[in-house]
Amino acid sequence: MERSRFEEMFQLQSSHLTTQEKLQLFTSVFAGRYDVYAKNFINEQGKIQYFPSNDYGWKQLPPEKRSFQTLTNSVLKSHFRGEAAIGIFPMHLDDSCYFLVLDLxxxxxxxxxxxxxxxxxxxxxxxxxxxxxxxxxxxxxFFFEEAILSRKARLFGKKLLELAMQESMQLSFDSFDRMFPNQDVLPKGGFDNLISLPFQGEAYHQGRTVFVDEHFQPYEDQWRYLQEIQRISTAKVALLIQEELGKQELDKELKVVLSNMIQLEKSSVTSKALFFLKNMASFSNPEFYSRLKLE
Structure with a gap:
C-alpha cells in the first residue's frame, strides 16, 4: 500500500522521547478523568458511537456501586496503534477541568x-x-495552568465564541452546544460528554487527529508540540470572562421578510450586527436548567 505524504514525513521524524515519556506527557496534557474512559464501536448505520468503559452489568447497579475500567497505558498504546479509538471525559468529580474544547x-x-x-x-x-x-x-x-470549575471554563468558551461571532458569519449559536465540558456540573451518577483523544493511530497516519498550523498543515513533530503547549492562567480566564462586548449601532434600514420567522439577507449586515440581532432573538430555556438540577 502506498504511504501518504503525511505518513512518509512522520516516518522521517525520530522522537527524542521514550515510550514511557510520551505516555507521561500525553496524560499530563490531556488531564481528564482516568478512572473511566469512552470506548467506541460502529453502529448499524456505519457511524461511530461511544460508551463508558463499564464493567458488566453497570446499568443495573446504583451509581455508588458501579465500576469501570480505567484508562491505562495499555489502553492508550492501543489507541496510538490504531487498534482502538478512545474518548476522554473532561470533567472531574469535583466539577473541575484542565482543558476546554470547541468542536467545529x-x-x-x-x-x-x-x-x-x-x-x-x-x-x-x-x-x-x-x-x-x-x-x-x-x-x-485550550489548556489551563490549573484545574478550574467547568462553569468558568464554559463561560470562557462562551465569550470566545461571542467575540468570534462578531467577526465571522461562519459561527452560529449551535457552536455553544459543542463545547467540552458540555455542562457546568456532573449529573448524579452520570458523565459529562466525551471528547475523542488525538493521535488515534489509523487516523493519525492519514493526517487526522493531529495538531496543525494556521495553514492546516500538521506540525512535523507532534510530541514536541505537546511539550511546548501553552497553558492559560486563571487570571487570563477571568479577564476574558469579564470582557465586555462592543456595542453595535445599525446605521441603515434593514429589509426583512415576515413569515413564520423573520428573514433577512446576511449580505446586508456586518458580522457584528448579525451577532447582535441573533442575540436579541435568542432566549434561554429555564426548564432545561431545572431538569438538570433534578438529575
Missing amino acids: DEGDWKEAGLTIRRIARERQMEAHLEISRSGYGLHIW
Missing part, C-alpha cells in the same frame, strides 16, 4: 477556527487546532 464541523470551519485562534492570540492566549478524525472538522483545545 459546519460551514467554513477553517475560517471559524482561525478567527477564534486570532482572537485568543490578541489576548496572549493560545488556541491549539486539531483536525478531527473525519478530516472535515476541527477541535480547538
Whole structure:
C-alpha cells in the first residue's frame, strides 16, 4: 500500500522521547478523568458511537456501586496503534477541568477556527487546532495552568465564541452546544460528554487527529508540540470572562421578510450586527436548567 505524504514525513521524524515519556506527557496534557474512559464501536448505520468503559452489568447497579475500567497505558498504546479509538471525559468529580474544547464541523470551519485562534492570540492566549478524525472538522483545545470549575471554563468558551461571532458569519449559536465540558456540573451518577483523544493511530497516519498550523498543515513533530503547549492562567480566564462586548449601532434600514420567522439577507449586515440581532432573538430555556438540577 502506498504511504501518504503525511505518513512518509512522520516516518522521517525520530522522537527524542521514550515510550514511557510520551505516555507521561500525553496524560499530563490531556488531564481528564482516568478512572473511566469512552470506548467506541460502529453502529448499524456505519457511524461511530461511544460508551463508558463499564464493567458488566453497570446499568443495573446504583451509581455508588458501579465500576469501570480505567484508562491505562495499555489502553492508550492501543489507541496510538490504531487498534482502538478512545474518548476522554473532561470533567472531574469535583466539577473541575484542565482543558476546554470547541468542536467545529459546519460551514467554513477553517475560517471559524482561525478567527477564534486570532482572537485568543490578541489576548496572549493560545488556541491549539486539531483536525478531527473525519478530516472535515476541527477541535480547538485550550489548556489551563490549573484545574478550574467547568462553569468558568464554559463561560470562557462562551465569550470566545461571542467575540468570534462578531467577526465571522461562519459561527452560529449551535457552536455553544459543542463545547467540552458540555455542562457546568456532573449529573448524579452520570458523565459529562466525551471528547475523542488525538493521535488515534489509523487516523493519525492519514493526517487526522493531529495538531496543525494556521495553514492546516500538521506540525512535523507532534510530541514536541505537546511539550511546548501553552497553558492559560486563571487570571487570563477571568479577564476574558469579564470582557465586555462592543456595542453595535445599525446605521441603515434593514429589509426583512415576515413569515413564520423573520428573514433577512446576511449580505446586508456586518458580522457584528448579525451577532447582535441573533442575540436579541435568542432566549434561554429555564426548564432545561431545572431538569438538570433534578438529575
